[in-house]
Amino acid sequence: MKPLLTVLVAQYRPDAAALRRTLASLVLQDTRDFAVVLADDGSPEPYFAESTAYLTAHGITEVQTAAMTKNGGTVCNILNGLQKITTRWVLTISPGDYLYDAGTLRWWLERLQADQPRVAFGRQAYYTPGPEPRPAPGETPFDRTPYAPDHYDGATVKRNLLLYDDGISGCGMVYERDLLTEALQAMAGHVRLAEDFSVRLFAVQGIPITRYDRLTSWYEYGAGVSTNEAARQRMADEWRAMVELLYRQYPKDRTVRLAHAYFFNDRHKSRLMRGLIGRLIVPQNAPFKKAQHAWQPPTNGDAALLRRIYDTAAQP
Numbered sequence: 001m002k003p004l005l006t007v008l009v010a011q012y013r014p015d016a017a018a019l020r021r022t023l024a025s026l027v028l029q030d031t032r033d034f035a036v037v038l039a040d041d042g043s044p045e046p047y048f049a050e051s052t053a054y055l056t057a058h059g060i061t062e063v064q065t066a067a068m069t070k071n072g073g074t075v076c077n078i079l080n081g082l083q084k085i086t087t088r089w090v091l092t093i094s095p096g097d098y099l100y101d102a103g104t105l106r107w108w109l110e111r112l113q114a115d116q117p118r119v120a121f122g123r124q125a126y127y128t129p130g131p132e133p134r135p136a137p138g139e140t141p142f143d144r145t146p147y148a149p150d151h152y153d154g155a156t157v158k159r160n161l162l163l164y165d166d167g168i169s170g171c172g173m174v175y176e177r178d179l180l181t182e183a184l185q186a187m188a189g190h191v192r193l194a195e196d197f198s199v200r201l202f203a204v205q206g207i208p209i210t211r212y213d214r215l216t217s218w219y220e221y222g223a224g225v226s227t228n229e230a231a232r233q234r235m236a237d238e239w240r241a242m243v244e245l246l247y248r249q250y251p252k253d254r255t256v257r258l259a260h261a262y263f264f265n266d267r268h269k270s271r272l273m274r275g276l277i278g279r280l281i282v283p284q285n286a287p288f289k290k291a292q293h294a295w296q297p298p299t300n301g302d303a304a305l306l307r308r309i310y311d312t313a314a315q316p
Contacts, residue, residue: 003062004112005034005105005174006087009051010078010195011095012041012071016050017313018096018129018220023051024313025098025218027058031106035062039081042071057316073192079184082177088112090177092195096220097171100125101305104216108174111212115149119202119209120174122216125301129220133310135301136221141166142292147211155255158203162246162259163282166292168209170196172217179207190245194238201242204250215300218309239263 007026011019026036036055040046048065055063066081078092089112091105099105111120126138143166146153160166173196183198191197199209240263246253247260262281283289 003033003035003087005089005091005109006037006085006177007034007091007093007099007105008037008039008078008081008085009093009095010039010041010074010081011043011046012074012077013043014040014047014095016047019047019051020054021309021313022093022095022098023054025309026055026060026105028102028309028312029099029105030102031109032059032061033109034060034105035064035085035087036060037064037066037081037084039066039077039084040068041074041077042068075184075187075191075193075195078195079181079188082181082184085177088177089174090180091172091174092170093172093217096129098218098306098309099172100215100217100301107214108216112174115210117174117210118176118179118207119199120212121168121209122172122212122214123300124169124171124217124219125215125306126219126221126297126299127301127306128222133303133306135299135303135306137297137299138219138221139297139300140169142295142297143288144211144213147209149210152208154203154206154208157209158255161200161203162243162255163262164288164292168196168199169219170194170199171219173199186249187242187245190241191238194235194242197239197242201246204246204253204256218301218306 009022038048038051040048046067052063052065064084066084068077068080082090091108093099124139126136127133128136141160143160146156146160180198183201184195186201187198202209243259243263246256250256258281262278265277
């Protein structure tokens, strides 16, 4: 029977050891009812042969590869990989990030069949890599309450995502394949690296974003495009590009207009006027912003499960 879910591993110049550990987290799964697509963004060495052989040797046989001839960015890389996918749902992950435990994909399959979500996310366990990897503080989003399945609050979700910088990590997110394809096609040529900004587009479109409270992924903290300090400005530029795209497509949406006004506050205005406009749109003394600034993210995850991924990757 055809699988319902494909794990898309999106990579660029992958570290061989980190890639192996990501694949080991797939090998550890207690089901084989899933497909895999390895999508590479123009790397000199994509390790396709080694990765395919490793997965096949451990009973994961529905494996395809998709290579970009030139580096095009994460959005184009995932979009290219999606062309190889025929399952309804796709889970996105990158080398250095892992499925949380052996039951993660079996749990996802149960939830997908029961709930039929269009886009969904679980909890992440952040970790710091190295010879002795350790769970680290971190989680997104800060405010999980508006995503509650029994009283979903689309207006607050949209506000938090577009104005309050309370995003959702793309690590281990699950999307309907066609929904993600349509979003990335709209984003391609505008946004290069932040495929998870598609969630902000879904919020504007009124598509519910399903929240689950199970730990589903290990997220490598400090090395990615969103947690590495050297890349923060680049990601800020990516968000400005996404705001421009949303403004062109949804100019009548009030939250989109506010986001555009906030992030493109006219620099020819006086500092006083710019500050007044910014604070009126996103009041920094509002209870939400105060709580967000003061928040100490939890340290999630069982270190023994993380260690098991490392140990499995070290085996043939």
